[in-house]
Amino acid sequence: MLTAEQILALSPDDSSAKAARGLLAPAKWPTLGHDEAAIWGECQGSGSKPYQVIIDISGPSFKCGCPSRKFPCKHGLALYLLLAQKQSAFTANTQPAWVNEWLSARQQRSEKQAEKKAAQAEAKPVDEAAVAKREAKRLDRMLGGARDLERWLADLVRQGIADLPAKPVTYWREAAARLVDAQATGLAAWVRQLEGAVSSGEGWQERALMQMGRMQLLTDALQRLDSLPEPLRQDVRSSAGWTADKDEVLAGNDRVADTWHVLGVSYDENDKLWERRVWLHGITTGRDALMLDFSHGGRRFDQVFVAGTRLKTTLCFFPSAAPLRALLVDAPVEAPSGKPSESVLTWDRALDSVASALARQPWFQRLPVLLHHATPVLRGRQWLARDADGREAPLRVSDDDGWQLLALGGGHPLTLFGEWHGVLWRPLAAWHPNEETPCWTEVLTVA
Amino acid sequence: MSALASLATSALLGTARHPPEWPAPEGPVGDLLRRIPRDSVEKALLQTAGVIGTCQLAGLLPAQVGSAPAPSESSPQDVRMDLLAAILADGPERLQVEAFQAIASVGKNLPHRLLPKALECGRRSTALRPSLLAVLGLRGAWLAAQNDAWAYAAGVVSRDILSDEVWQIGSLDQRRLYLTALRATDAAQARELCLAAMSTEGAKERTAFIECLATGLTLDDQDLLEATLTDKSKEARQVAARLLSTLPDSRFAQRMAARAALCLKSEKKLLRGTVITLEAPAAYDAAWKPDLIEEAKPKGLSMGERAWWLFQIVRQVPLRWWETQTGMSPVECLAWAQKSDWKDVLLQGWAEAQAVQRRGEWAEAFLSTTLPPNGPLTVFDLLETLPPAMREPHFLKLLTDNNSNVVAFSTVIDRFIKGLPFGAPMLSTAVAAKVIKILKQRIQSGEARYDWQLRASLVELACLMPQAAFNDFANGWDLTKEEAQPFAEAVARVGLVLDQRRQLVS
Numbered sequence: 001m002l003t004a005e006q007i008l009a010l011s012p013d014d015s016s017a018k019a020a021r022g023l024l025a026p027a028k029w030p031t032l033g034h035d036e037a038a039i040w041g042e043c044q045g046s047g048s049k050p051y052q053v054i055i056d057i058s059g060p061s062f063k064c065g066c067p068s069r070k071f072p073c074k075h076g077l078a079l080y081l082l083l084a085q086k087q088s089a090f091t092a093n094t095q096p097a098w099v100n101e102w103l104s105a106r107q108q109r110s111e112k113q114a115e116k117k118a119a120q121a122e123a124k125p126v127d128e129a130a131v132a133k134r135e136a137k138r139l140d141r142m143l144g145g146a147r148d149l150e151r152w153l154a155d156l157v158r159q160g161i162a163d164l165p166a167k168p169v170t171y172w173r174e175a176a177a178r179l180v181d182a183q184a185t186g187l188a189a190w191v192r193q194l195e196g197a198v199s200s201g202e203g204w205q206e207r208a209l210m211q212m213g214r215m216q217l218l219t220d221a222l223q224r225l226d227s228l229p230e231p232l233r234q235d236v237r238s239s240a241g242w243t244a245d246k247d248e249v250l251a252g253n254d255r256v257a258d259t260w261h262v263l264g265v266s267y268d269e270n271d272k273l274w275e276r277r278v279w280l281h282g283i284t285t286g287r288d289a290l291m292l293d294f295s296h297g298g299r300r301f302d303q304v305f306v307a308g309t310r311l312k313t314t315l316c317f318f319p320s321a322a323p324l325r326a327l328l329v330d331a332p333v334e335a336p337s338g339k340p341s342e343s344v345l346t347w348d349r350a351l352d353s354v355a356s357a358l359a360r361q362p363w364f365q366r367l368p369v370l371l372h373h374a375t376p377v378l379r380g381r382q383w384l385a386r387d388a389d390g391r392e393a394p395l396r397v398s399d400d401d402g403w404q405l406l407a408l409g410g411g412h413p414l415t416l417f418g419e420w421h422g423v424l425w426r427p428l429a430a431w432h433p434n435e436e437t438p439c440w441t442e443v444l445t446v447a
Numbered sequence: 448m449s450a451l452a453s454l455a456t457s458a459l460l461g462t463a464r465h466p467p468e469w470p471a472p473e474g475p476v477g478d479l480l481r482r483i484p485r486d487s488v489e490k491a492l493l494q495t496a497g498v499i500g501t502c503q504l505a506g507l508l509p510a511q512v513g514s515a516p517a518p519s520e521s522s523p524q525d526v527r528m529d530l531l532a533a534i535l536a537d538g539p540e541r542l543q544v545e546a547f548q549a550i551a552s553v554g555k556n557l558p559h560r561l562l563p564k565a566l567e568c569g570r571r572s573t574a575l576r577p578s579l580l581a582v583l584g585l586r587g588a589w590l591a592a593q594n595d596a597w598a599y600a601a602g603v604v605s606r607d608i609l610s611d612e613v614w615q616i617g618s619l620d621q622r623r624l625y626l627t628a629l630r631a632t633d634a635a636q637a638r639e640l641c642l643a644a645m646s647t648e649g650a651k652e653r654t655a656f657i658e659c660l661a662t663g664l665t666l667d668d669q670d671l672l673e674a675t676l677t678d679k680s681k682e683a684r685q686v687a688a689r690l691l692s693t694l695p696d697s698r699f700a701q702r703m704a705a706r707a708a709l710c711l712k713s714e715k716k717l718l719r720g721t722v723i724t725l726e727a728p729a730a731y732d733a734a735w736k737p738d739l740i741e742e743a744k745p746k747g748l749s750m751g752e753r754a755w756w757l758f759q760i761v762r763q764v765p766l767r768w769w770e771t772q773t774g775m776s777p778v779e780c781l782a783w784a785q786k787s788d789w790k791d792v793l794l795q796g797w798a799e800a801q802a803v804q805r806r807g808e809w810a811e812a813f814l815s816t817t818l819p820p821n822g823p824l825t826v827f828d829l830l831e832t833l834p835p836a837m838r839e840p841h842f843l844k845l846l847t848d849n850n851s852n853v854v855a856f857s858t859v860i861d862r863f864i865k866g867l868p869f870g871a872p873m874l875s876t877a878v879a880a881k882v883i884k885i886l887k888q889r890i891q892s893g894e895a896r897y898d899w900q901l902r903a904s905l906v907e908l909a910c911l912m913p914q915a916a917f918n919d920f921a922n923g924w925d926l927t928k929e930e931a932q933p934f935a936e937a938v939a940r941v942g943l944v945l946d947q948r949r950q951l952v953s
Contacts, residue, residue, distance in 0.1 A: 004529040021533055025942040027921070085529055154489035160461030205455040210504075212458075213497030216490065347509045358505040377516055378593050384512075393509035403563035406593065410559060410586045411516040422504050439560065 002060075006306050007080045009441050010060075012070045012299045016077060023078035026089040033092025033099075034083055040092075040099045041079045053079045054099050056106065058334050060304055063102055071300040110331055117250075138183055139225070142240055145182025146219040149191075153212055153219075161208060164198045179241075186241030190215050192270075193365070218363055231319040232361070239363040244318055249327055254317040256326075258282035259335045260289065262309050263370060263417040264428025267444055272297055278305045279368045279417070279428070280315070280326075283341060288353075288368045289315050289326040299444075303328075307417075307429040308438040310335040322360040324367075337436045340415055345373040345388040354420055366419040366426075374416035374430075376405035385416060385425060396424040401443055405430060408439050451503065454496050462488045469495065476502055523556050523584065530950050531557070535564045540572055541910035542944060544869040547578040549951045556584030566590065566597045574869055576600075576620050614640065623655050630662040642671055650680035657686045664690060669697050676737060688739050688763060693804050695765035702738060703763040704772075710757065711772065723773055725787050727757040738763075754792045761796025766806050769797075777812035798828065805832045814841060831866040838863070839878045846885050856889060857900035864907050871911075879916035882908070887923070893930030902937035909944040914952075917945045 011017040023043060026032070030050060031042040037057060042050040051065040053075045062076035083090060095103070152175065156164070172195040179188040190211070197207040221228065221236045228236060234244060260280040268275045276299075278291040293301055305311075311332035317323040344350045350371045357367050375386040376395075383402040384392040395402070395418075408414060408430060418427035430440040450470035457467040466488065471477055479498055485491045534546045550557060557565055566587065569579045576599060583591070583600055591597035599620045613625045629637040641656045648656070657675055660668050668690070675687035676699075691699035709728070716722045731742045735756075744755035769780050784793040801809050813829045826845065830838045842863045846856070874882065886905070889895045912920050921942040926935050 004532070018537060021537065022936070022940065022943065024533075025939050025946060027942050028939055150490075153493055154487070157458050157489040157492055158461055158463050160459055160464065162459050162461075205459045206449075206451050209455045209458050209496045210451060210500030213493050213495070213500045215497075216493035217497035217501070220494065351508065355505040358501060362501045362505075375516065379512070386516075387509075390511050390514075391509040392512045400563070403590070403594070404560065407559045407562040407586065407590050410589060423507060 002080065002084065002306055002309075003437055004081055004084045006308065006437070006441070007077060007084060009443075010072060010304055010306065011077055012072070013444075016070050016072075016074050019074035020077035020081060023074060024082055024085065026082070026086060029079075029082070029089070031092065031096075032079075032082065032090045033095075034087075034090045035093055035095060038095065038099055038103060039079055039083050039090075040096070041082070041090075043075045043078070045075075051075055052098055054102050055080055056103060058332075060306075061106070061302065062304075069298065069300075071298070071302075072304075114330070138242065141182050142184045142242060143222060145179045145184040145187060146222045146240065148178060148182070149184075149187055149215065150219045153216055156212070161198075161205065164208065165204065167198075184241045186239050187215070187218070188241065190218070214363065231323075232321045234319045235321055235361045235363065238318070238320075246327060249318050250316050250329065252316060252319060254319070254323055255314055255329060256282060256285055256287055256289075256317065257314040258285045258287070259310050259312050260315070260332075261338070261340060262305050262307050262311065263340065263368065264307050264419075264441070265305050266419060266426065266428050266442065267299060269299075274299045276301055277366075277419070279419070280311075281341065281368070281370070283310070283338070286342075288324060289317070290324050290368070291315075291328065292325055307441045308337065308431075308436070310337055320361060322357045322364070324357070324364075339434060339436050340370060340372075340417065340431060342370065343372050344370060347371070347387045347391045347393055348389065350387070351420070366421050368417070369420040369425065370415070370417045372415045373413040374427075375411065375413045376402070376409040376416075378402065378406055385427070386413075388413070393425050394423065396421060396426040398443070401427075401440075404440055404443075408432070414439070451496060451499050454492060454499075458492065458496075462492060467492050467495075470499065517589070523558060527950065528558050528560070530947060531561055532564075534947055535561055535568060538947065539907055539910050539944065540568075540575060541864075541869060541907065542947065543568060543575060544578045545910065545948065546951055547575075547582050548870065551578070551581045555582070557582045557587065559586050562587050562590050566594070566600055569600060570596050573599075573620070577624055578869065580621060580624065619652060619655060622652075623659060626656055626659040627662050630659060634663045634665070635667070638668060638671060645671075645675070645678070650683065653678060654680055654682040654686055657683055657690070661690060664694065666694060666696060669694065669699075672697075673699065676739065684739055689803050692763040692765065692800070695767050699738060700763070700765050700768075703760055704765065704768045706735070706760045707764045707768070708772065710760075723783070725789055725793070727753040727789055727792070728760075729753070731756060750792060754789065757789060758792045758796045761793060762799040762803075764796075764800065766797065766800055766804055766809050777806075777809045778816065781812055781816045801832050802828065807833060807837065825862075827862040827866060830863065835867055835871040838867070839874055843878050843881055846882060855898050855900065856895055857898050857904040860904040860908055861900065864904075864911065867911070873913040874911050874916070876913050876915045879912055880919060883916060883920050887925075890934050891925050891928065891931050893928050896930040896933065899933075902934060905934075905937045906940045906944055909941045910948070912945065914949075917949060921945045 008017050008020075011020065028044050029041050030044060031040070033040050039055040039057065041053050043053055044050045045066060053065070054063040055061070055076060056063075060080070062072035064073050064075045066073055066075055068074070172191065176188040176191045179185070179191060194208060194211045194215070197211045198204055200207055218236065218239055222240055225233055225236060238244065260282055262278060263281050264279045266277045266279075268277075274295040276293045276295070278293075280289040280291065281287070282289070291305075293303075295301055312335045313332035314329040315326040316329050318325040318327075350369050354367050354369065357364055371385065371387060373388040377384045377386050377392060379392075383395040383397050383405070385395055386392045395405075397405070405414070405416075405427065413433070415431040415433065416427050417429045418425045426442075428442045429438040431437075432439050450472065453468055453470065457465045459465075469485075469491075470480065472480070476498065480495055483491050483494050483498075531546055531550075534542055538546070547557075562583065565579060565583070569575050580600060588601060591600035599618050601618055613621050617625065626637055626640065629640070638660065641660060644656050645653055653675075657672070660672070672687045672691050676684055676691075678684050678687070688699065691697045692703065694700055706728075710725050712724045712726060714722050714724070736742075740756065740759045742756075744750070744752055748755065750758065766777070770776065773780065773783070775783060780797075781794075784790055784797070787793055797809070798813075801813070810829050810832045814826065826841070830841055833841075842859075845859050845863070873879075886908075890901070895901050909920060921938075924934075924938050926932055926938065
């Protein structure tokens with residue numbers, strides 16, 4: 001069971017959350033029921049037939065008969081909110097046929113997919129020569145892109161980068177587009193980040209040069225890919241934009257079965273492409289994992305993850321010198337909740353993991369950091385997180401969220417989890433000491 | 448200068464113009480840097496920056512700064528957190544006030560998580576502040592102190608609004624609350640504080656504090672108010688004059704009455720008995736000036752100069768004086784005014800006087816008289832001068848009589864609600880039942896289909912319904928007619944608001 005706060009965090013945008021709150025009158029719902037597996041209800045919409053809404057609690061997954069393209073839609077959110085607020089209104093406890101059918105169809109579909117996957121893995125006719133040829137060709141194009149990038153960087157440094165802040169948007173877009181054409185989407189992303197560093201205000205030249213230097217090291221590494229050891233070779237390749245194939249990853253042997261704590265979920269949008277990052281921490285193995293998903297057009301991800309919950313599942317890690325990104329091997333099962341584990345009280349210790357990850361894989365853009373003694377502070381206009389030693393790291397947080405954190409902390413430490421972006425920390429979830437349910441998660445504001 | 452900063456200077460100007468100074472740190476980083484070939488300066492600069500940059504990222508430790516923020520109270524748990532969050536997010540303001548009062552009535556504060564949202568609501572609406580300030584707690588005051596936009600709530604928050612500290616260091620809003628509360632318990636002490644403040648505080652504060660004297664105003668306040676008539680602030684002077692005009696026995700009110708008396712003429716006429724007439728002053732008297740009567744009329748005012756002088760006198764004369772002076776009741780006074788050459792000035796002046804003096808008989812008189820259309824008074828202005836509990840029969844009458852569609856149904860409801868202060872008593876059960884019946888009839892029949900605003904008005908009205916009317920208002924709507932369907936959403940909202948109100952008191 002989720003709290004109202006957690007449920008609203010699943011909302012694809014503010015207007016859906018608001019619309020869902022407007023549906024909370026039980027009178028709008030001729031049927032309401034729930035059992036251990038599912039929540040269901042019929043909601044009277046503007047049409048004559050009510051919408052049938054189902055939530056599969058494991059997950060959770062939503063299903064609604066309304067035509068909305070939002071996911072989950074306001075009806076799904078409202079149904080879950082209603083259960084959280086007014087359980088007494090849920091009078092039915094035997095699944096009607098329409099609920100049962102959907103749940104079992106879902107079950108069958110996931111079994112079939114698993115079978116199909118297994119079958120594919122077993123009997124895969126591979127034309128090794130053709131694959132090798134295709135890969136060589138792709139690598140060639142990427143190297144071409146890398147050499148272009150290297151020349152571009154060298155020219156910039158020779159001429160001087162002073163006029164970069166005055167460059168039009170198209171200048172950066174073209175530079176990135178050239179790399180996308182060369183199938184080096186990773187390098188293109190580095191160029192976009194360089195644009196961000198250039199427009200980051202006072203002291204930008206140091207941040208820009210640091211970024212350019214790291215790009216130079218990446219193109220260097222790409223050009224001597226053959227001499228690099230595995231799995232560092234994979235890291236270089238994927239940092240440049242050639243990510244390992246999912247089937248390939250799943251065939252790998254870095255599989256970890258554990259109960260995973262969902263520490264935080266973050267979303268970013270770039271040119272209508274939504275990226276979701278789900279950060280997990282293994283309770284027994286202590287391993288950190290990142291699940292990365294993309295969705296084009298809207299923020300629509302079928303599998304829902306909620307910060308603060310725990311899932312029992314097996315993850316398969318992408319090959320890397322510092323493995324972090326992972327894929328689900330089987331469907332996750334909800335596990336009993338608990339407090340975030342470990343007890344890191346100072347930045348000194350929290351950033352140890354950052355240092356050792358960067359030592360093994362220097363091109364990480366963001367890394368998970370959990371700090372158990374993080375007091376939200378506001379100095380001037382800057383939001384900060386203060387540790388037990390009185391060290392304060394700047395936060396990347398919206399003002400609304402900053403005030404929320406400050407109000408919750410009130411000068412006292414919280415447990416904070418977030419993405420470490422090199423110098424800035426983007427908090428994603430916060431807990432009061434000794435509590436299992438997060439008291440705050442990052443609020444996504446969609447323009 | 449750090450190694451990276453030095454390299455950045457070279458990159459900024461271009462290696463062609465400003466060759467880099469190569470850093471040579473000790474230890475493993477230095478060993479690594481020495482292995483970078485320098486045959487291409489640009490490439491070497493980028494590689495050096497890459498190595499140093501990566502090491503800097505890996506070795507970064509945030510700085511130790513200043514002292515820790517002052518800790519404060521622990522979080523009050525409220526089982527109704529979700530309810531309160533929903534009310535703050537999109538509830539009508541009247542419901543928000545009810546929620547704050549419900550929290551305060553059990554001696555609690557707002558849960559910490561809701562403080563930013565609540566402070567933001569209070570920033571936008573000053574009317575929310577009195578009830579909000581009572582439930583912010585120490586944490587709310589601590590938080591507000593860190594945001595200039597929330598200064599109204601910064602400083603002290605004491606459960607006891609009458610703590611000295613509030614007066615000493617509170618915000619203007621808090622001090623106003625303090626003074627008003629003190630007036631109710633110790634009017635003389637409040638007057639002393641106010642008197643002392645007159646010589647030390649700014650214009651905004653002086654005006655606000657003088658205004659607080661309205662609570663429990665007596666002739667004992669006369670000297671302070673008379674002295675304020677010469678205050679440097681025009682606003683403060685006007686407030687003082689207004690308050691003095693509500694004290695019929697004050698020297699100010701009597702001076703005004705004497706001026707009005709000079710305008711009245713009583714003649715014995717054959718067959719018609721004594722006839723009283725009124726004539727505006729013929730010339731401006733310099734002695735009026737200290738009592739804030741201005742000689743020059745404001746630009747753009749459509750009345751003449753003499754009318755302007757008369758108007759300024761009439762609005763400050765106690766309404767009771769007209770009754771004793773002419774021997775007429777308020778209703779008769781109004782009828783008399785209709786026949787006067789100075790009819791508009793009289794009605795407008797009385798209307799302003801009534802807005803300040805709030806005499807029930809005069810309001811009833813105005814409401815029972817057919818006033819000329821487009822006059823200075825609307826029925827809603829008059830309603831506002833009646834005590835809240837006495838307004839509802841007139842409200843019901845307006846709804847019942849409103850078949851001519853002169854004003855939209857929603858306008859009647861909105862204007863009525865707007866005039867009611869927050870915390871005013873709910874409608875009586877009997878009136879509520881009648882209002883609901885009229886609304887259902889109008890909406891279900893489709894008569895109200897073009898009254899879009901009515902959908903919002905219904906929700907506002909839900910905040911004024913007594914508990915006994917909840918079921919009747921939330922249920923039993925027949926919206927099957929196509930013209931009635933646009934109201935389905937609003938009726939659902941009404942159900943939601945009533946449900947929230949029920950949960951607040953349970």
